[in-house]
Amino acid sequence: MKIIKTFFTLALILPLTLMAQSKATVTIQNNSALNRKETLIAIKWATVLSSYPQIDTANFVVVNPNTKKQIPFQLEHKGKAAIQNLLVQVDIKAKSSIILSIQKGKPEVFAAKIYARYVPERLDDFAWENDKIAFRAYGKALEKTEGDAYGYDVWVKRTNKLVLNDRYKRNDYHIDHGDGLDYYHVGYTLGAGNMAPYVNDTIRYSGNYHHWKVLDNGPLRSTFQLLYDSWNAGSIKVTAVKTISLDAGSQLNRIETVYTFNDTKPMPVVVGIIRREKAGVIGLNEQQGIMSYWEPTFEKDGTTAVGTILSTPAEKMWVNKEQLLTRTSVRNNEPIVYYSGAAWDKAGQITNSKQWQDYLDHFNQEIQNPLIVSVK
Structure with a gap:
C-alpha cells in the first residue's frame, strides 16, 4: 500500500x-x-x-x-x-x-534596430546607430589631419531603418538624400557629449581612439569599447577605456569610462557640448546633472538637440565661447557612467526645446526609478 x-x-x-x-x-x-x-x-x-x-x-x-x-x-x-x-x-x-x-x-x-562597426574605409571611424539617431567617433588614421576632431559626431536621421552602411558606401553623407545627413560640426571640442580630464582648469584632450572591440551588436542593443593610448593630462599620465551602449528606441548613449592614472586623489573631468555662434536654447541643471542644448537652426538642415546626464554629482556647470561644460570627478581605475545623445527636429518626434528638455528629464527619472523584474 x-x-x-x-x-x-x-x-x-x-x-x-x-x-x-x-x-x-x-x-x-x-x-x-x-x-x-x-x-x-x-x-x-x-x-x-x-x-x-x-x-x-x-x-x-x-x-x-x-x-x-x-x-x-x-x-x-x-x-x-x-x-x-x-x-x-x-x-x-x-x-x-x-x-x-x-x-x-x-x-x-x-528587423535589427541597432548597429555598430569599425569603418576602416573612412580613416578609422567607429560609427553606430539605432532607429532614431546615429553617431561616430574618430580613429587613429584621422589624427593630425585637416579633418581631425576630438568629440563625438552626430548623424541625424528621419527613418527607422539602418543607414550607416549606405551613407558610407555613397560617400556623400553631408547631403540629405531623404533619410538625414551629417551636418554636425565637432572640431577641436568635445562635440556631442565626449568626456576629458580637466586638470589645472584646462581640458586635456586625448588623442583619437586607437583600438576597438565590439561586445554586442544588436538587434536591440549594441555595446562596444574604444581604447585610448596614454596621454599627458597636464601633470597626470592617463589612459582610458570607454564602453558605449546604445539601445533601440533611445536618443541617448550610456557611456562608462575608466580612467587609469597614478594618483590616489580624484581627477576632475568635464563632459562637453560644442556651442554654435548663433543663439540657441541652453539648459544647465546642476542639481539633476542634466545639460541640454537646442542648437540654432541651420537653414535647410534643421535643428539638432544635444544633451548629457551625469550619474555622479555635477560639481559645476558653465558655458564658454566654445562649449557647454559639466565638471565632476573620477578616481583611478573606477568607472564613471553618464549618458549623452542627440535628436533632430526633422525626425518629427522632438521638434522644440521644451520637448527635448522634457525628454531628458523623463530619461533621468527612468534612471532613478528602475523597473522591478522577477522570474519564476
Missing part, C-alpha cells in the same frame, strides 16, 4: 516538474508615475535558467500571453562567451505591470 501511495505521489509531482521546466514567467513591475515606452529590459540569464533549465537558446520565444504575440529579444553577452542577459523591449504604463512568457517555439525574424 505504501509503494502504491509513493508511486501515485511521484506521478503527480513529475508532470508538475516537467511543466515548470518548459517555460519561465517574467513579471515586470513599474512602480513609478512614469509611462515607459520602448524600454529595454535586461533579465539576468541565470534567473531564466533557474526557472527554465532546459531552455534551448536556438528554439525559444518571448510571448505576451494577453496578445499572444512574440516580443523581440536579444541574448546579451557583454563580450563574454556565456550569455549574461536576455534583453526585451516593452511598453509599460505607470503604476502597472506586465507578464511575459519565455517558452519553447520558433522565434520570428525581427
Whole structure:
C-alpha cells in the first residue's frame, strides 16, 4: 500500500516538474508615475535558467500571453562567451505591470534596430546607430589631419531603418538624400557629449581612439569599447577605456569610462557640448546633472538637440565661447557612467526645446526609478 501511495505521489509531482521546466514567467513591475515606452529590459540569464533549465537558446520565444504575440529579444553577452542577459523591449504604463512568457517555439525574424562597426574605409571611424539617431567617433588614421576632431559626431536621421552602411558606401553623407545627413560640426571640442580630464582648469584632450572591440551588436542593443593610448593630462599620465551602449528606441548613449592614472586623489573631468555662434536654447541643471542644448537652426538642415546626464554629482556647470561644460570627478581605475545623445527636429518626434528638455528629464527619472523584474 505504501509503494502504491509513493508511486501515485511521484506521478503527480513529475508532470508538475516537467511543466515548470518548459517555460519561465517574467513579471515586470513599474512602480513609478512614469509611462515607459520602448524600454529595454535586461533579465539576468541565470534567473531564466533557474526557472527554465532546459531552455534551448536556438528554439525559444518571448510571448505576451494577453496578445499572444512574440516580443523581440536579444541574448546579451557583454563580450563574454556565456550569455549574461536576455534583453526585451516593452511598453509599460505607470503604476502597472506586465507578464511575459519565455517558452519553447520558433522565434520570428525581427528587423535589427541597432548597429555598430569599425569603418576602416573612412580613416578609422567607429560609427553606430539605432532607429532614431546615429553617431561616430574618430580613429587613429584621422589624427593630425585637416579633418581631425576630438568629440563625438552626430548623424541625424528621419527613418527607422539602418543607414550607416549606405551613407558610407555613397560617400556623400553631408547631403540629405531623404533619410538625414551629417551636418554636425565637432572640431577641436568635445562635440556631442565626449568626456576629458580637466586638470589645472584646462581640458586635456586625448588623442583619437586607437583600438576597438565590439561586445554586442544588436538587434536591440549594441555595446562596444574604444581604447585610448596614454596621454599627458597636464601633470597626470592617463589612459582610458570607454564602453558605449546604445539601445533601440533611445536618443541617448550610456557611456562608462575608466580612467587609469597614478594618483590616489580624484581627477576632475568635464563632459562637453560644442556651442554654435548663433543663439540657441541652453539648459544647465546642476542639481539633476542634466545639460541640454537646442542648437540654432541651420537653414535647410534643421535643428539638432544635444544633451548629457551625469550619474555622479555635477560639481559645476558653465558655458564658454566654445562649449557647454559639466565638471565632476573620477578616481583611478573606477568607472564613471553618464549618458549623452542627440535628436533632430526633422525626425518629427522632438521638434522644440521644451520637448527635448522634457525628454531628458523623463530619461533621468527612468534612471532613478528602475523597473522591478522577477522570474519564476
